[in-house]
Amino acid sequence: MIFGQRDSAVRFGWGPREAAELVSADGCLVVVDVLSFTTAVTIAVERGSAVYPYRWRDDSAAAYAARIDAVLAVGRAAVTETHPWSLSPAALEAAPVTARLVLPSPNGSTIAAAAVESGATVVAGSLRNASAVGAYLRRSGYGTPARPVVVVASGERWSDESLRPCLEDQLGAGAILDALGAPRERLSPEAAACLAGYRPVAADVSDLVTACGGGRELVERGFDGDVAAAIAVDRSNVVPVLRAGAFVDAAD
Template structure:
């Protein structure tokens, strides 16, 4: 049983809940998989891109380092919603991603979902949303996550 000083780690449970990048940092080392659910658009955008066959690289911020990261990973860089052009049609908007041409790799900066995924360090990260909730649940169960031996937040 946990000491009162680390009650927030929820170590006696197979499924743990946290909030934001700080929460991801707190639990990441002690879980088998981290599920990021960003209700604004990140996890839905990841789902749309992955359904199209794109590998998504989350990146915490859209700044000059994101461009370098995209170039180093031979990926396109998603731009701000209002910055979408014919040359850069990818953004954090699920609707824009559905209209955009296929790209094999996409760097998707987001101050919420991507920042949380980045805070997870080397943990396995899955993006969950309303569109893929049952698929995420099946994948977690198939891989044995959500148990005390392999907890998931």
Template sequence: MGVTFGWGPTAARVLAPRAACVVVVDVLSFTTSVGVAVEAGTAVYPYRWRDATARAYADRRDAVLAVGRSEATPEHPWSLSPAALRAAPPAPRLVLPSPNGSTIAAEAGDGPVVAASLRNRTAVAAWLAERGYGSESRPLVVIASGERWPDGSLRPALEDLLGAGAVLSALRAAPGAAGARELSPEATAAATLWEAADDPVAALHRCDSGRELYEYGHPQDVAVAAEVDTSDTVPVLRDGAFQEAAP
């Protein structure tokens, strides 16, 4: 298959070695935050652990460390919140700890790794199609991040299924050798879900992760994540950091 789809770090570890490119989707909020920061000219270093080692990692890269939403202050406004990042002064370099999206990026191997969300789903699909990703000769894997249950196991998350489906649907419709882009049944199902969704934006606000952000006082993060096709930025992992894709 030219285009496959999977869930979480384990799927990235298994599927990435067979792929020429990996797309990571973590709508609430890692890849949305990456997109917002990269739009502002920031190089975003993903880091899989949200612990004391993150500070040392940021110091080695002369980067600002994004903190948890509740830890942000007026003096240090950089956090995993895409709304907060949009309002904060742009930092040249930012370390963004995320046990889900960052871990997938770390497991994705040597090929290009792209951060996709609802905001840039068409731009990402166009970038992939222009470079021939998704063909048998340049296979593509799209990884939905998901969340975690209390025991650490993967919790498939609707927002990431919709985000992955949005990218895959746009890729199916992208100009180019569409016939050569054969989607796996799993990828087809994700694309079809997006296309058949009555109101995916409303679903984003009402899904488990969206409701959690409302309960924690961050509804604006859901609103930013729901800005479908508002960004032309394609963040690609290069030299350890997500940066704007080269023309």
């Protein structure tokens, strides 16, 4: 288990494959997908929706949504006046509240599903709720040898489906590790390096996300509102926890 960081109480990694390697049944996995899955989850949950992550946006997603009597989120470009629910955080802020929302995502949802299969607690973290997530982890006793924390930056995909690490998720992970405030000796080298990379630029995190590749892509596609929602650092006190297949507020 060399690559599982098992001798550390606080771990960090990238993407679905490393999440499966790092997660522990007695611990908590924090999924970080700043642009835009976990930001969208946070907004939907703080508005009162239960969010059901789903790995694929295809016919099976529509069938799943129908089976649980939920609204299915569509792609950003497919939003209409009659169906305003999508992966877009800005669209979700403006859309009518729905009790159940199925939110497909090939990155964040896939990681969440794998973690559930392990038995771990799963939390959706982002820049928007980083301090709230850190406080929740401390209150719940996570970040100790008996209850390890795994912070996973989801990353994106290249055209060949390989993992593309992205700055926005690294910064989101660093913000959560900073908010957790675990002693240095509990951090794996990977988690310590992520945290060390975040702290010197914390004051500039909004500008960095806007200017990085992921931020520029959304701005150029006309979704600058999604970037603005994602960089609203610590705007939310909601901590979405995955229970019975849906993200709901930990306080509920």
